[in-house]
Amino acid sequence: xxxxxxxxxxxxxxxxxxxxxxxxxxxxxxxxxxxxxxxxxxxxxxxxxxxxxxxxxxxxxxxxxxxxxxxxxxxxxxxxxxxxxxxxxxxxxxxxxxxxxxxxxxxxxxxxxxxxxxxxxxxxxxxxxxxxxxxxxxxxxxxxxxxxxxxxxxxxxxxxxxxxxxxxxxxxxxxxxxxxxxxxxxxxxxxxx
Amino acid sequence: xxxxxxxxxxxxxxxxxxxxxxxxxxxxxxxxxxxxxxxxxxxxxxxxxxxxxxxxxxxxxxxxxxxxxxxxxxxxxxxxxxxxxxxxxxxxxxxxxxxxxxxxxxxxxxxxxxxxxxxxxxxxxxxxxxxxxxxxxxxxxxxxxxxxxxxxxxxxxxxxxxxxxxxxxxxxxxxxxxxxxxxxxxxxxxxxx
Amino acid sequence: xxxxxxxxxxxxxxxxxxxxxxxxxxxxxxxxxxxxxxxxxxxxxxxxxxxxxxxxxxxxxxxxxxxxxxxxxxxxxxxxxxxxxxxxxxxxxxxxxxxxxxxxxxxxxxxxxxxxxxxxxxxxxxxxxxxxxxxxxxxxxxxxxxxxxxxxxxxxxxxxxxxxxxxxxxxxxxxxxxxxxxxxxxxxxxxxx
Amino acid sequence: xxxxxxxxxxxxxxxxxxxxxxxxxxxxxxxxxxxxxxxxxxxxxxxxxxxxxxxxxxxxxxxxxxxxxxxxxxxxxxxxxxxxxxxxxxxxxxxxxxxxxxxxxxxxxxxxxxxxxxxxxxxxxxxxxxxxxxxxxxxxxxxxxxxxxxxxxxxxxxxxxxxxxxxxxxxxxxxxxxxxxxxxxxxxxxxxx
DNA sequence: AATGAATGAGATTTCATTCAT
DNA sequence: TATGAATGAAATCTCATTCAT
Numbered sequence: 079x080x081x082x083x084x085x086x087x088x089x090x091x092x093x094x095x096x097x098x099x100x101x102x103x104x105x106x107x108x109x110x111x112x113x114x115x116x117x118x119x120x121x122x123x124x125x126x127x128x129x130x131x132x133x134x135x136x137x138x139x140x141x142x143x144x145x146x147x148x149x150x151x152x153x154x155x156x157x158x159x160x161x162x163x164x165x166x167x168x169x170x171x172x173x174x175x176x177x178x179x180x181x182x183x184x185x186x187x188x189x190x191x192x193x194x195x196x197x198x199x200x201x202x203x204x205x206x207x208x209x210x211x212x213x214x215x216x217x218x219x220x221x222x223x224x225x226x227x228x229x230x231x232x233x234x235x236x237x238x239x240x241x242x243x244x245x246x247x248x249x250x251x252x253x254x255x256x257x258x259x260x261x262x263x264x265x266x267x268x269x270x271x
Numbered sequence: 272x273x274x275x276x277x278x279x280x281x282x283x284x285x286x287x288x289x290x291x292x293x294x295x296x297x298x299x300x301x302x303x304x305x306x307x308x309x310x311x312x313x314x315x316x317x318x319x320x321x322x323x324x325x326x327x328x329x330x331x332x333x334x335x336x337x338x339x340x341x342x343x344x345x346x347x348x349x350x351x352x353x354x355x356x357x358x359x360x361x362x363x364x365x366x367x368x369x370x371x372x373x374x375x376x377x378x379x380x381x382x383x384x385x386x387x388x389x390x391x392x393x394x395x396x397x398x399x400x401x402x403x404x405x406x407x408x409x410x411x412x413x414x415x416x417x418x419x420x421x422x423x424x425x426x427x428x429x430x431x432x433x434x435x436x437x438x439x440x441x442x443x444x445x446x447x448x449x450x451x452x453x454x455x456x457x458x459x460x461x462x463x464x
Numbered sequence: 465x466x467x468x469x470x471x472x473x474x475x476x477x478x479x480x481x482x483x484x485x486x487x488x489x490x491x492x493x494x495x496x497x498x499x500x501x502x503x504x505x506x507x508x509x510x511x512x513x514x515x516x517x518x519x520x521x522x523x524x525x526x527x528x529x530x531x532x533x534x535x536x537x538x539x540x541x542x543x544x545x546x547x548x549x550x551x552x553x554x555x556x557x558x559x560x561x562x563x564x565x566x567x568x569x570x571x572x573x574x575x576x577x578x579x580x581x582x583x584x585x586x587x588x589x590x591x592x593x594x595x596x597x598x599x600x601x602x603x604x605x606x607x608x609x610x611x612x613x614x615x616x617x618x619x620x621x622x623x624x625x626x627x628x629x630x631x632x633x634x635x636x637x638x639x640x641x642x643x644x645x646x647x648x649x650x651x652x653x654x655x656x657x
Numbered sequence: 658x659x660x661x662x663x664x665x666x667x668x669x670x671x672x673x674x675x676x677x678x679x680x681x682x683x684x685x686x687x688x689x690x691x692x693x694x695x696x697x698x699x700x701x702x703x704x705x706x707x708x709x710x711x712x713x714x715x716x717x718x719x720x721x722x723x724x725x726x727x728x729x730x731x732x733x734x735x736x737x738x739x740x741x742x743x744x745x746x747x748x749x750x751x752x753x754x755x756x757x758x759x760x761x762x763x764x765x766x767x768x769x770x771x772x773x774x775x776x777x778x779x780x781x782x783x784x785x786x787x788x789x790x791x792x793x794x795x796x797x798x799x800x801x802x803x804x805x806x807x808x809x810x811x812x813x814x815x816x817x818x819x820x821x822x823x824x825x826x827x828x829x830x831x832x833x834x835x836x837x838x839x840x841x842x843x844x845x846x847x848x849x850x
Numbered sequence: 851a852a853t854g855a856a857t858g859a860g861a862t863t864t865c866a867t868t869c870a871t
Numbered sequence: 872t873a874t875g876a877a878t879g880a881a882a883t884c885t886c887a888t889t890c891a892t
Binding site: 574 | 772
Binding site for chain 1: 306380382385399403426429430433443444446
């Protein structure tokens with residue numbers, strides 16, 4: 079199955095570059111926000127700027143793709159949870175996935191950008207709805223099993239998870255890191271019936 | 272008592288300019304992030320860039336002041352709660368204050384900047400500690416009164432409040448707004464013993 | 465009387481820069497076409513690129529202004545011919561003006577650009593119509609005096625004048641120059657009754 | 658007889674590519690000037706850039722060939738007029754040929770490029786001289802027959818023909834088209850004795 | 851002191867040309 | 872041989888900061 083679909087299938091090396099660009103861009107955006115220079119992104123991916131621009135005509139379309147890919151990963155993961163032993167396990171895995179440093183930081187860094195652009199972008203809107211949808215379905219399954227408290231919706235839970243990754247500037251850096259892990263466990267515990 | 276401390280007290284109009292710049296910068300940073308052009312900030316404040324630079328030698332020192340002022344307002348508010356009828360009332364007011372759209376958005380927008388710069392800036396570090404401190408004191412007072420549950424610290428509460436203002440890009444804009452208000456009430460309710 | 469009108473009147477030095485930019489851009493475009501680097505245009509005008517861009521937000525709007533100014537000069541000249549002793553003199557002056565190296569070359573160099581953009585630009589359309597109009601009026605005056613043959617319209621004449629400045633690549637450069645001067649005289653002679 | 662001369666005769670398909678490139682480049686240059694991207698030229702010709710560069714080592718040599726081919730076609734046409742019933746017929750055909758939309762526009766678009774490069778390029782110089790030569794010979798033949806006025810040389814006539822194709826930006830697009838056809842007829846009529 | 855013009859370094863983007871597939 | 876991916880130099884454009892008015 080294709081990850082990116084569209085367009086007349088890339089040559090193997092080009093596809094590899096595309097993936098490295100998306101991955102590298104994700105890292106850099108996590109570290110330094112969505113304004114990080116295109117040149118740096120190219121460098122991180124080990125390609126020239128030209129290659130970056132051949133794949134993504136401008137910064138906007140690159141960031142868009144980074145965001146889209148992030149949601150696609152989430153959706154694929156949710157999809158894969160069909161074979162999880164129980165619905166509860168599926169939810170726990172999804173929650174941990176969202177809390178992973180890579181993903182949590184990226185999604186925090188993209189939050190303002192997405193708030194600005196999501197509504198004008200049909201595909202992105204579709205992806206976020208899709209993601210939210212599967213996430214909520216997983217939650218409902220766990221609730222139907224009786225394993226998870228029922229006074230919380232999927233989107234409540236997503237919001238709670240974001241606590242995990244946001245760093246409070248009132249606290250020193252290590253206090254933040256410690257708190258994040260702690261919150262993740264608290265949340266998972268708190269979800270049990 | 273001086274609001275701004277330091278420096279040889281400004282002429283009245285200069286002081287007014289300074290305030291308009293800080294206020295305007297706060298708004299723009301909330302709307303468009305801390306990279307918004309200096310020229311736009313000056314315009315929003317109704318002054319020329321020259322004036323902006325006369326007051327703040329560079330972008331860093333301006334943002335720093337915007338952040339500092341934000342904490343000073345919080346500290347002043349906490350201070351003023353000495354006369355609140357009960358400690359619980361004081362906490363509720365502080366929580367609502369943090370949830371105010373203006374403030375909540377600004378602090379969300381400044382979060383990455385602060386995470387990056389707070390540690391190298393003694394005054395800012397002092398202010399955040401001071402703010403956190405008074406906030407925690409208010410919490411403790413309310414807890415001592417027996418009005419507030421005791422398994423939550425001041426910094427836990429601050430983090431919880433941030434749920435109130437963060438917009439989830441998975442949700443459409445109005446769903447976010449609705450959720451924010453709802454969370455604020457849930458949090459306040461949930462704090463009661 | 466203001467040449468450029470619009471906008472809140474520029475400071476004296478800024479106005480001077482604006483004029484130097486337009487003039488320099490006109491020269492460079494004549495010499496090297498409408499694609500000359502903006503950096504070179506700035507340099508020719510003795511300013512930094514930044515200044516160029518402050519005055520003209522992008523290449524398009526600069527070229528547009530160069531073209532507009534060219535037509536404004538033509539219109540002003542036509543206007544000034546009210547006091548020419550006879551209508552015939554007015555026409556001769558206008559014809560020579562169009563044939564002047566500065567103007568003729570610029571208008572030749574701008575021809576493709578204008579063909580592409582004139583129709584989408586109301587002000588430019590207005591200016592070209594205005595110019596054509598006054599030119600034709602001058603022609604009619606000379607014809608009414610009986611000094612000029614009547615089987616040629618203003619726009620025919622304009623087209624003829626363009627012969628004067630276009631260089632035929634089939635001929636060596638000096639043959640072209642010689643031919644140009646010769647054509648100008650032939651045209652003027654040929655217009656007499 | 659070879660059209661392209663030089664080089665070790667191309668394979669049939671390579672030859673076809675070469676021709677499509679020249680043709681496509683001619684069209685694009687007419688439409689968008691000699692700076693049109695190489696990638697677009699390749700696309701118009703239905704080949705990859707690589708193929709384009711295999712045939713023409715750089716942009717200069719491509720445009721050079723487009724121009725050369727244009728002159729070669731003119732020369733061939735003039736050559737073919739040996740069998741025209743009269744010299745006058747030959748001239749009329751040549752004039753119409755130069756006025757053809759495809760050719761007229763291309764030659765107008767190439768004019769500045771040729772003015773810049775012709776002198777440094779012996780083959781191009783030779784071709785233009787050759788073309789001019791045969792054109793003038795045709796004119797002389799017609800004049801010798803007594804069918805054409807004698808106060809006009811071949812190069813005057815070429816210049817006149819350019820009136821036919823040049824678009825005056827002072828006029829709207831359709832006025833230009835109408836005028837072009839009209840001029841062509843006027844010129845042919847005007848050439849008669 | 852206030853203004854907004856000027857500057858130029860740096861970011862974005864394009865495209866001629868080379869080279870791996 | 873044909874293709875189109877990769878490259879990087881050069882162009883466009885933005886904006887923090889300085890400086891003349």
